Amino acid sequence: MHATSTVDSTETTTMTSAPPSSDSRTFGRALSDIRNGFKQPELWGHLAWQDIKQRYRRSVxxxxxxxxxxxxxxxxLGLLYSQLFGAAVGTFLPYITTGFIVWNFILGCLTDGTDTFIANEGLIKHLPAPLSVYALRTVWRQCIMFAHNMVIYLIVIVIFWNDVTTPNYTMTEGGMTHPGLNWDVLLAIPGFALLAINAGWVVVLFGIASTRFRDIPQVVSSLINLLFFMTPIVWTTDILKDKFGGTADWRDYVAELNPLYHFIQVVRAPLxxxxxxxxxxxxVGGITVVGWALALVVMRNYRARVSYWV
Structure with a gap:
């Protein structure tokens, strides 16, 4: 596949034949890299789809x-945890299903993000393309997988339609009441857009850091299980309040202080x-601003060094 280079000749020479100079470390160059990456959807889109096809090659x-x-x-897990927590299957199974779908997207961006530039070593050294192309490849691959998983959501919603559309339904006995599925479901679209935007800075930041410090992918992998159980995916905040009573203490903030909980809720709640x-x-909006600010600083300072570190 042929790709049109959007990197100027000076920068290409800098990345391939000499250590990067301080002139290349500007926010303008970093932003230009991102803009040029978005201008090549046929490249990162094709690469992402090839990743999916390669993973299931020769599979029926x-x-x-x-x-x-x-x-x-x-x-x-929906059937198991609904019995453990005494929750109605009709509302708890859709809750767990959507939670898993969103979690898998976040998980993929975290784990694949740390390996983004390392896995693309050959292309980075031989293809004069913007660095952001490889980040977009990872994010788009996760979006494709998310779309596949949404088929399960549609099936579950059809099966339990009467349960999730009942006004003022509860997840657990005595728990918080919910309005039921309505036109607010459309809020899941901007919610997922926010999720994808944040996936971009996560892949850029962790991907560049991992090329320099190869322990980062191992650290992230080690923390994944802890993050999963600390995030309300197979349990609800109602369960915490029911277990420990209505008094406000540190337990009430277990979920609220977990940023992943907020990312999951902006998509799961309306669905x-x-x-x-x-x-x-x-x-989520605050984290988006801070995250992209950090990613741009890292892009500005270390973007040209990635080809040497991989």
């Missing part, structure tokens, strides 16, 4: 295995008719 069902795997996991709290959007 191909990418459908993504959907089947998600469906089996959501069904098994299953849960009450949509605007403070989730405020937290």
């Amino acid at each position: 069902l191909g990418p459908l295995w993504i959907t089947i795997s998600m469906g089996i996991t959501a069904l098994g 299953i008719g849960n009450a949509v709290s605007w403070h989730h959007y405020a937290v």
